[in-house]
Amino acid sequence: MNLVSIPAGMETGFFVLGRGALSDLPELLRTAFPGRTPWLIADENTWRAAGAAASDFLRRAGCSVMEPQIFPGIPKLHPDYAVSRQLAGRIRENMVPVAVGSGVLNDLVKCASGIAGVSYCCVATAASVDGYTSSGGAMTVDGTKKTVPCPAPYALLADVEVLENAPPEMMASGYADLLTKVPAGADWRIADILGIEPIDRKVWDMVQRDIRCWVADCRNLEHLFAGLSATGYSMQVYHDSRPASGAEHLFSHVWEMEHLSCNGEEPSHGFKVGIGTIAVVKLMYFIADTPADRARSLARSLLSEEARKTEVEDLLKRGCYGSAVAETAMAKFLSGAAGAERRELIFRCWEKIQRAIREQLFPPEKFTELLRNAGAPTDYREIGLDREQYIHGARTAQLIRKRYTVLDLLYEAGLLDDALKEL
């Protein structure tokens, strides 16, 4: 079995990667989960892709297996926390849940295992997300998109043959998600410069040291899986998704809560964050291209707490963003002297931020080219957005989380409206 080395201190103890690795599943389970009976959890598509073969390998190796849980392939499975709760209710201590799938399926089983308090194994069926090796699952809990804390898989297996046979749009989606680490790094640099969230060097290097190499060739599956895994580990170490996600992910969360659909289907996570990336990069280049004195002269006056409240209510009037969002938005709003002080800090650091943005990012056309080459959408209309929802998404993305991003910088500087013209 081809074990890939894992950084020290990870929740993940075993990672098997290679061509034909699926045949190593019995050995992996025996080594990582001695004495426990496997319970395969898949949907009809991932069962065809790897589940049935995995089950055969287990039986032939003489393992007793539980009756598998196979969800329908259509409609697409949703990351509904209630489903995780149901799965958790069926997990016993002497079982090892084995998620056979990618993003949503892995997250469902990850959360279920977390609730049940047992470790689990994931058999990856596509290089489509960075969530394989991250702790926490992106779930919808009572209508709100949340990262639910739960341990990463204790064992992960990825068979390159299975990954290669995944639908091409899944690989495109994984590539787009990996590319987001570039602007996400810029967001962290901004928060660092302003003294809001200092960069953790060790965690930073896990993602940012090799990111340009990983995204250089979208057909390089090994680089793609390595990059996605590394970002997962970085989140495990940092206990937060900051190293892997910035404003572009916030755009995507807003559209998810709005149940964005395109031709009757929800666009993939990667496609949404890819469009978010195009938007965020344009906003960041607005900063990079606007001289400090010009930026100061464009700045709109600060709002009063009352006026901001009205603005927030208006942005949230669709009512689909969960009950806590208005509170989160107001908690981060700086009014009066605090607002003026923050604005002064931003303008004092303006040139430093401009340099950081130029250093961190490729030119905007390059992002478009990379996404297009990978087969990912590059225009908001391709994922079912209209102009109004696209722009509204940018304003609303700024409200929904505490995480400081370029959207907060632009809002606090009084420049968000001007910057949005770039979109």
Ligand SMILES: [Zn+2]
């Ligand atoms: Zn992501």
